[in-house]
Amino acid sequence: MILYNLSQKTILTNNLKEAKSLPDKLLGLHKKTNPRSLLFKTRFGIHTFFLAKSIDVLVLNKKNKVSIAKTIQPNRIFIYNPCYSIVIELPAGTIRKSKIQKGDKLIIKKHTNKKH
Template identity: 50%
Template sequence: MITLSARETKNIQEKVVGLIGKKEPENLLIKTHFGIHTFGLKFPIDVLILDNKNEVVSIKKSLKPYRIFLWNPIYEKVIELPSGTIKNKSIAMHDTIDIKLT
């Protein structure tokens, strides 16, 4: 099990804005079935898609700005992370993530 702290988006505005306008990335938990975008970001991010048991079902390393990332819509938990986090923490498919909300 891998523990990650993250701030959870609480409303549609926070979901849409996400990390836009931030100078540096932070760990962000978003619940959505529709995919994410990196339009307006100034940095790449790592992305984890989790199932309802917090098991990693999809990984995207270093998603560049101005991109779209889609996944199977049966999953809704997304964690956006600073680029390099997946590699540095050796996160792999089927790992379980313990999310500590900040």
């Protein structure tokens, strides 16, 4: 999937994967076959136990606007207001490089396979 910041007019990643399966949800970025950008639908928070590097985390509201943009260090627990249910994990530095701000509107689009 593509993650596009409509407010900043930038593509954040063109390799976003929704963690749907139990292994993807449990292992997240630990699973070597997963891309470096993951989308979770959860209300319980996330952790960075056993990750070697920091990650950037975006928490979105129901309108896909950024409510929280934060860098999380390894071996931490990150708990947020349970009214939010969409969390996106990105490589560390994405928030800074892309100038993501609270209130930015994000669009999540599936890749289209156009054959010519």
